[in-house]
Amino acid sequence: MPPIVDHYHWDIHSDYTILTPSQLSSGGDPDKPDFLVQFRAYRSNTTSRHLVTSKIAILRFDSIITDLNNSASPFFRYLGMPEERQVNLVDEISFFADGLAMDISNAGETMFPIVVSIDISDDAYVDDFQEEAAELIKELEKVVVNEEDYYEQCPICLDRPSTGEEITYMPCSHFCHSNCLLKWFQKNASCPLCRFQCLTIFSQI
Ligand SMILES: [Zn+2]
Ligand SMILES: [Zn+2]
Numbered sequence: 001m002p003p004i005v006d007h008y009h010w011d012i013h014s015d016y017t018i019l020t021p022s023q024l025s026s027g028g029d030p031d032k033p034d035f036l037v038q039f040r041a042y043r044s045n046t047t048s049r050h051l052v053t054s055k056i057a058i059l060r061f062d063s064i065i066t067d068l069n070n071s072a073s074p075f076f077r078y079l080g081m082p083e084e085r086q087v088n089l090v091d092e093i094s095f096f097a098d099g100l101a102m103d104i105s106n107a108g109e110t111m112f113p114i115v116v117s118i119d120i121s122d123d124a125y126v127d128d129f130q131e132e133a134a135e136l137i138k139e140l141e142k143v144v145v146n147e148e149d150y151y152e153q154c155p156i157c158l159d160r161p162s163t164g165e166e167i168t169y170m171p172c173s174h175f176c177h178s179n180c181l182l183k184w185f186q187k188n189a190s191c192p193l194c195r196f197q198c199l200t201i202f203s204q205i
Pocket of ligand 2: 191
């Protein structure tokens with residue numbers, strides 16, 4: 001799979017509404033303020049934008065890069081973001097955090113709110129997704145149903161596979177009609193029964 005370079009756009013800003021009252025009045029150390037970062041991932045295309053997943057992390061002043069690498073990198077990987085883009089984003093977040101902490105008008109604050117919105121552009125994303133799905137389907141075990149075979153219903157269309165139809169086994173050993181699976185993988189990365197992540201583009205680490 002070629003590296004995804006232009007699928008990810010982000011915006012980093014400060015938003016005090018994401019802090020709870022207790023976080024606002026927490027007796028932290030104003031010389032070493034903490035950062036509360038809310039990551040929000042959106043899928044977007046030219047006509048729509050919707051939140052896919054979000055995550056909150058608290059970063060310590062003294063260990064911001066380490067904390068970012070520990071808490072944010074798994075999230076970025078989950079989004080399928082390539083390594084070099086992860087590094088860029090981590091750099092930008094720590095630079096932004098530094099700026100907040102050094103800003104004289106923020107003196108006395110003990111917790112800084114940071115919102116990182118990541119837009120994953122759908123159009124480009126779909127291409128990679130399709131490509132990986134096609135590769136996977138090629139490799140999966142397929143069976144053509146015989147007259148004497150009995151199969152449980154296909155979890156996608158809910159019909160039982162009948163004689164002459166082809167079914168495909170997913171890596172989790174669940175099966176679907178081959179045609180149903182083809183359509184399913186155009187929008188989903190996991191098994192419809194057990195949610196096993198079949199496509200690595202979405203695999204969580
Ligand atoms: Zn089916
Ligand atoms: Zn399964």
